[in-house]
Amino acid sequence: MPDIIRRRTEAMTEEMGQGDGAKGEQIAAVQRALEILEALADAQDGMSFTDIVTLLDVNKAIAFKLINTLIGRRYVFRDETSGRYYLTFKMSNLGLRKMSKSLLLDQSNSILRELADATGELIRLAVVEGDTITWVSSILAQSRLLQLNPSYGFEVRLHLHAAGKAWLSTMSSERAIGLVLKNGLEPATEHSLRTVEAILEDLKVSAQRGYAISYEEHSLGVGAIGVPVLVRRFGEKKECVGVITMAAPCARMNRQALEGSAPRLLDAAARLASIWPVGDGRTYS
Known part of the structure; x- marks a missing residue:
């Protein structure tokens, strides 16, 4: 194994053992909310509630609260006909701002x-x-x-x-x-x-x-x-x-x-x- 790969592997191992190293401690709920946003950005036909639960690998109650929070902040909306969830343009608007x-x-x-x-x-x-x-x-x-x-x-x-x-x-x-x-x-x-x-x-x-x-x-x-x-x-x-x-x-x-x-x-x-x-x-x- 080349030295550069070995050093990088050792550094990554050390980081993971220290709570993700220089990044510091992370909040699981925030991570999961961002995972939902990133997944919805790539989902042309939206995602079902089951899709989101599977993505996060959490129980339905936690997934439901996360989705409702994102809906409340207008980053996500639910199509009442299909029941599927979609990303709003608020995220794009933030980038444009x-x-x-x-x-x-x-x-x-x-x-x-x-x-x-x-x-x-x-x-x-x-x-x-x-x-x-x-x-x-x-x-x-x-x-x-x-x-x-x-x-x-x-x-x-x-x-x-x-x-x-x-x-x-x-x-x-x-x-x-x-x-x-x-x-x-x-x-x-x-x-x-x-x-x-x-x-x-x-x-x-x-x-x-x-x-x-x-x-x-x-x-x-x-x-x-x-x-x-x-x-x-x-x-x-x-x-x-x-x-x-x-x-x-x-x-x-x-x-x-x-x-x-x-x-x-x-x-x-x-x-x-x-x-x-x-x-x-x-x-x-």
Whole structure:
């Protein structure tokens, strides 16, 4: 077993033995409520009460109280005809309120639109928060007849997506592999990276050139390039706060063409970094 995996395994074992380590003690009811919200977000046809009880593996009384609490706070509603539970748009509204306050979308939209028009491809922006990276914006070029669905796959599989790879390439090998192992190494296609060694080598190359490539590793027929947005928050060391990606059908852009687009994305990422909001309306520039 490579040393990096052994150290990560030992660290995870130690954390679990200390009440989840640095995360501190957690409240079971809150965890379960969040599990319900996350499950409902992925349930196109909602969930039955039985589905929720099975998900939580608790008795019906506890599940009923949790659901009623979420309904009372208007995060969940029950369809009276089918009896199934659905997520409301309140959760989405919270995210939009946060984005509005940060001014991120307002300030980044023109840069992303310019990049989409220049490349003719799908441009996306993902934001880093702690140990997660989340899509927040997608812009499609208007000139293409064949376009990718901007909402294909909401989850950023770190070692498969160009966005995830670009982010991982900005951190230490130990932390990067720790995050990858936390989410699992399950491949999505025959081209997916399957070993720690292969992932580390790929991240090393990505760090050296300043961008990451994912070519049919997450979805067959789709290639993507990702560039980290780096800012100095504290001290001299730059920190990755987000990632710009460009995705295109392989029939239109091969790996070489993706790499050839790197200068445009690097320029866009640098421009975004200069206007990235601190949180109170100011920027890092």
